[in-house]
Amino acid sequence: MADAGGMVEKRGAGLWLTHFGLIVGILFIFFPIWLALVASTVTQPEIARPPMPLVPGDQFFENYRKALVSGVNAPVARMLFNSGVMAVGIAVGKIAISLLSAFAIVYFRFPGRRLFFWLIFLTLMLPVEVRIVPTYQVAANFGMLNSYSGLIFPLIASATATFLFRQFFLTVPDELAEAARVDGARPMRFFWDILLPMSRTNIAALFVILFIYGWNQYLWPLLITTDPDMNTIVMGIKQMFPSGDDIADWPVIMATSILAMLPPILVVISMQKLFIRGLVDSEK
Structure with missing residues (x-):
């Protein structure tokens, strides 16, 4: 005792x-x-x-x-909106493309399937900073400068998300696909009715991570936008700092910094339970 x-x-x-x-x-x-x-x-x-x-x-x-109405160089409300559109667009686009690509790689038999998967996986070695010049050239040729499409589309491919969804789909019992096939369900019906609901926690976890990734982007928005109305909040904070003999308006800069932290915090808090389950729950 x-x-x-x-x-x-x-x-x-x-x-x-x-x-x-x-x-x-x-x-x-x-x-x-x-x-x-x-x-x-x-x-x-x-x-x-x-x-x-x-x-x-x-x-x-x-x-x-x-800060919200006038800001220093541009209204913070506008920059928050631009960052929100970019972050949501990148997160939703990455998840949608990754889900479909992983579904095709796992459930469709076509020549070079494994090769295509490893080619996608190898793109992890080429982050946007490495391929930024040709990516910018392509975006400019398509008229995507100073647009939401230019902020979003060049960044929506994700080898990491494709790999994670592929690994999850491989854990789904083959009996489910066989049962759906026997019931006459088409491949996309199987995807929408079975795989997508089962992937809910994984999607939530990835959405939180990818939203923060998109929200914190700095280099790509800096290159693709020249119009102050298209500035993101991260760009705006950097541009608020004075150059030369200018005096910084520190209360407005600090208010902008606090406002820039709120959306990611709200996303994490609102999706906390699904986010944790998506990371640690192994029983599907």
Whole structure:
């Protein structure tokens, strides 16, 4: 009994130590975000005059209204919309193409099937930064500059998502496909009615990851857009920083940074359960 009590005490001490470490880590990560939030609610002189305040000020609504309506170079509301369209378009496009390509590779027998899969997989070695010049040339030739199609279409192919869906489809029992074939279901009916519902958690997990990937894009939007009305929020934050002797409007910049973090956070929170199940659930 004494040994059991000692084990419980050790386990309790370890549990408290683990939680303490987690709390310290969270506070360490959250502190810069808190500083940005505070900076977005005070005036410019309050930021410039040390020490910087650690308590939110009374300029919250004014600074955020200024950021959303006028911004520094362009209204933040417009940039948030552009980033949202780009992120959703990239996530939905990648998932749709990957689902169909994985479905074709797994369930259709055609010459060179395995070769095509490995050719798709090899594109992981060619990220957009490597092929950015020819990709830009193709997009320009198709008239995609300063357009949502130019922001989205060159980035919607995903070898990683195709590989993940292929691996999942390989775990689906062959009896399901045979039963659907016996019932007279066409291939696409089998895809829509059986495979797609079974892939729901995988789709949710990938959507969260790909949405954040699309939201955080910087280099490609910087090249494909020259119109300020097509700026994304990540581009906008970078362009807000002053050059030369200009003075930065730090409250508006910090308000823009906080607004830029909100959509990915909302996506993660709203899809948290499906996201976790899609990553850890092995029983389909």
